[in-house]
Amino acid sequence: MKYNFNFCKNIFFKYKFFCIIWTILPPFMGVLAYSIFFHSIPTDLPIGLVDNDKSSLSRDLQFYIESSPAVAINKQYNSLLEAKIDLNQGKIYGIVVIPYDFQSHVRKGIGVNIGVYYNAQFVLIGKSVNSALLQVIATFNAISSVGKNLAKDANMNIAKAKAMPIIPKIEGLFNPRNDYAQFLLTLMLPCMWQILIAVGMLNLINNTPKSIKELVSKFLINVGISIIWGAIMLSVFGALGYPREGNMMIVVLGMFVLSGAISGIVICFQSILTHSSKTISVIAAYTAPSLAFAGITYPQNSMEVFASFWSQIMPISYFMKLYLQQANYGIDAMYSFKIIAEMLPFWLLFFLGLNIYFLRINGNK
16 A cells, blocks of 8 residues: 555656646646637627618618617728638628618519628638628518518507517527527537546556556546546536536546547557557547547538548447436436447457456566
8 A cells, every 4th residue: 555655656756748638638628628718609600791672671681680689880891802812811700781772672672682691611701700690680671571561560469460470489408598609519529538538548658557557547547537536527518507417427427438538449449559649649649630530520420421430439438328317418428328338349359458467567577
């Protein structure tokens, strides 16, 4: 016991980079990620306006666009070609084109096409600009229709019914505020966390352990510290008001299995490659696609064969499924335990790495 205590005590002085990994990087990366999505939803996205009509009605439409919190008219252009130059350069994310005779056509009841262009390469931004402008145009169109109907029917309710005969009522059951911070942080931070687990484990076994006991001790230290930070991460999610419908202790258990799986994978690769630079390259290639292949930003059932395969061989995919099931839905515990069980085969790589180290250590004696 004295040896183990001294070993755990001195390891933090011997492996300084390991200390940096688990003392400085977690809060730094967490604060950095949160600061990026601090506002939760994109606001005041710059767009351009081409007003070919320059009428009172087109100015009303401009007012409604400016009233939308998601977008802000950054500049007015004389032509679409001029606006596209700034769109291509990333100065604006969308363009609204009001056609000639806009006001006269609207008042005559003639169909009018309002051009909306946006850069779909930025998926999140493009979706926000598109949704905001569609909502503005739909609202403006409804108000215009109600005004015309009031000229025929003095009853406001009848005028509204004619303008909007079908009114959809769409409610989000989970993340109803469309909070992008909740959506992205609960994925990004676990992905960052698993990378820290891998780097921390590799740093501890950079020099070949002298015994299996030492290797297992380093494994347990890395897993133990990672679980502490994992629990802190869950507490931060709770403090931010993110849902915690289920049993978070099951999620912590999943963290233990995930942390052990990632650490075991690193031990296995290092035991085979015996060179840290090669191992870190393999680990980077293995964990880097986590954000895309974890099944959150893109559904697994829509992935092609290779992407689906890669998703299945990453423990983080199973953990994210476990977290969402417990945090958002409070699913039955037995179903969650089945997900945890699906991560256990990754621990076989840990035992394989132990055997390889055992053979190498005994072979050098």
